[in-house]
Amino acid sequence: MCHRDTSSYPGEQIKVFVVLKEGETATQEELIGYCKTKLAAYKLPTQIEFRKELPKTNVGKILRKTLRAEEIIVNREK
Numbered sequence: 001m002c003h004r005d006t007s008s009y010p011g012e013q014i015k016v017f018v019v020l021k022e023g024e025t026a027t028q029e030e031l032i033g034y035c036k037t038k039l040a041a042y043k044l045p046t047q048i049e050f051r052k053e054l055p056k057t058n059v060g061k062i063l064r065k066t067l068r069a070e071e072i073i074v075n076r077e078k
Contacts, residue, residue, distance in 0.1 A: 015047040017067060019054055 020026060028048045035044055055063040 013047065014043065014045040015049065015071070016045040017054060018048060018050050019052065020050065 016031070018026070018031065031048055032045065055066040057063060
């Protein structure tokens, strides 16, 4: 799940929320390195947040509004 963060830096920054499968491991550097081989430079994430799960609806869709709202609260506290 990607999210554009416009609060802390002029322009947009891409933040990725990652949920790893059980038993899998990855670092921010590994994920950014992988993205560099697949994405254009302006689409590269600048922040990666690992989570145990993403908020979802009853149907199973990711609640992007909830993620954005959480980010707004976190950024206001800074």
